[in-house]
Amino acid sequence: MTNIVVLVKQVPDTYSERKLSDSDHTLDRESADAVIDEINERSVEEALKIKEAGEGEVTVLSVGPDRATDAIRKALSMGADKAIHVSDESLHGSDMVATAKVIAAALGKVDSYDLVIAGNEASDGRGGAIPAMLAELLGVPQLTHARQVTVEGTSIKVDRETEDGITHVEASLPAVVSVTEKINEPRYPSFKGIMAAKKKPVETLTVADLGVDAGEVGLGSAWSTVLEASPKPPRTAGQRVEDEGDGGSKVAEYLVGQKLI
Amino acid sequence: MPAERLLPTTEAEDLLALTRELARDELAPLAAEYEQAERFPREQFRLLGASGLLGLPYAERWGGGELSYEVYLQVLEEIASAWMSVGVGLSVHTMSCFALAHYGTEQQRERWLPAMLGGDLLGAYALSETHAGSDAAALSTRARLDGDAYVVTGTKAWITHGGQADFYTTMVRTSDQPGGQGISCLLVDGSTPGLSAALPERKMGLTGSTTSQLLFDGARVETGRLLGDEGDGLKIALASLSSGRLGIAACSVGLAQAALDEAVAYAKGRTQFGRPIIEFQGLEFLLADMAAAVESSRATYLEAARRRDRGLPFQRQASIAKLIATDAAMKVTTDAVQVLGGAGYTRDFPVERYMREAKVPQIFEGTNQIQRMVIARELRNA
């Protein structure tokens, strides 16, 4: 019996235009469609695979505003069993440290867990540190950047892939795992899954319910502040090299000009 | 701009979100290539089946989704918007389950319906014959009783999924009585000996969808596969078509929406006389008319669907929806080619294909002349 908690974040759809709000440089959630982060569909998929291979229960945990229920429902319609949604006005603008604390506290509300599965990095903030911070707070092993996960009894084996190569790591449960895009292809929910999701329990908690002081979270207590933000400059057209038999040397000339070779 | 929908429940919203995801990631990227190669997208139907989309408007106890037509048709519209052949195929499959679901006995439904709705199987609907198109009651494929089976001989024409389908809801003549009276409905297994499909028709559009003649040469179909009573066949066929037409209306709206989206995107990006062409009133009004045609067609099929969902008569409304939506799709897709100019006439852009695909909904499931006859008959009889 493996009890798995999957961390799920709702993010602005990468298909829509994403921007920060002018007033406080936090994410402008109204301007874009909100969807479950794709990496979290893979996290859910991995949890469901582990559950289906043996026995277990999959709980979705999401910290986010009210409309994060859409992301939670998507995870439930894929096949997760239940969900915890931490939603509180005071969380607006929380940094990663505060978010990790809230998640750690919320995990205290789960009966027991053997494995926490997260994405290695969310597609909006791209901090990529929550899984490690969380493991630290919980005092359990962290196995990040996993492209393959195997659970055997009370231990877990992971192929950890970074730019430097692949490392094989092993730890005992409970543990925190973060997965990369290579981990799997997530399933689509089915209409039956959508109908079933409606009946699955979702517990909604505030920061106070978790015993966290609202003063410790939110924009005001963040350790870093965004002073200024500007959109990425549009890509410039680049320089066109006409190939009249001497394309190769022209490209080389250009690269020399740029001091690249 | 994707279609803006008012959906009745969050489940319906989630279903539409799933449909759009499937359409965007699994269907749209393949459409042009498959259509060009005249390749039938069998695997894509399996994917829709696995997602529960091949039995949406049928009862849950038979494995269906127990979904209203109001929502089912919008799912269909989104699929057709990504790939018309798949939308039409889904509509035809759904229609081919109608006879068993509504006219089969409890025993028959228990035996076949769960598999037909389950997602692995694909259905077809065989009414037309070469000499019996609009005049379907003139069909002559003959089924003669021989012990515990009908022996079927004759040729069905224009069958969508001919040779691809796992089952064929087939209208045959079981007696020599003329006209509609001698017609019966058989649920024919695709692997029945004596049943084969001719070479696919070479069509103007919808080339990914196989259309072929179906040859019955002494095919034995057990009597247990008779749906309804002998002589009920034409009634069953027409009732199936009333609902099927709504599907064709929805598919046509999806197709028109796709053409509109393509035209607007192009008009924003294309510059002539120093301005994006969308800023010229002559073009802007054309696009506005296209949008009006798409949205009024959608409203028309939804109105008919809501009547059906409430158990009210909806035949006239279904015929109006089919007539309006298919004519609108023909006009909108033609105008989309106009908006793209020369580019629109090439296969580098999808609108010429949309235009070719828009023609056939004006013809099948009752030509638009026949729809007018249905509408007028109701006016006369009211």
Ligand SMILES: Cc1cc2nc3c(=O)[nH]c(=O)nc-3n(C[C@H](O)[C@H](O)[C@H](O)COP(=O)(O)OP(=O)(O)OC[C@H]3O[C@@H](n4cnc5c(N)ncnc54)[C@H](O)[C@@H]3O)c2cc1C
């Ligand atoms: C791609 C494709 C897929 C099809 N799929 C199927 C399928 O899956 N199953 C199936 O059973 N059939 C299918 N059909 C057949 C389709 O339903 C018929 O083509 C249609 O009903 C018209 O019949 P017809 O082609 O014989 O034309 P006809 O009936 O010969 O009509 C020719 C013209 O005469 C007009 N006309 C005929 N009668 C009248 C009248 N009384 N008053 C005014 N005008 C009239 C028609 O509107 C049309 O313009 C398909 C057809 C196509 C092209």
